[in-house]
Amino acid sequence: METNNSEKKQYFYVLLCADxxxxxxxxxxxxxxxxxxxxxxxxxxxxxxxxxPAKMIYTExxxxxxxxxxxxxxxxxLARHEKExxxxxxx
Numbered sequence: 001m002e003t004n005n006s007e008k009k010q011y012f013y014v015l016l017c018a019d020x021x022x023x024x025x026x027x028x029x030x031x032x033x034x035x036x037x038x039x040x041x042x043x044x045x046x047x048x049x050x051x052x053p054a055k056m057i058y059t060e061x062x063x064x065x066x067x068x069x070x071x072x073x074x075x076x077x078l079a080r081h082e083k084e085x086x087x088x089x090x091x
Contacts, residue, residue, distance in 0.1 A: 012071035014058040014087060017051035022083050024075040026068045030059050057090045 008028045015023040027033035034056045036042040062068040
């Protein structure tokens with residue numbers, strides 16, 4: 001039985017990059033997306049060699065794409081110290 005996209009989980013995720021920066025993103029397949037980032041074909045931000053390898057330190061599943069993207073947007077609006085506080089239990 002095929003699964004359509006509306007039945008897939010939608011994920012907000014955070015990477016800890018090799019330069020100690022954070023990258024927040026959205027995906028339906030966290031494992032595949034991490035590989036893309038580390039292969040240098042993910043987001044423009046992680047294509048920079050000094051940011052790789054990246055480690056996925058946080059994922060949160062949502063039912064809808066818009067919920068996951070809202071979580072991503074909210075994370076990206078935080079100051080560095082607020083991101084660290086949010087992620088403290090995962091670092």
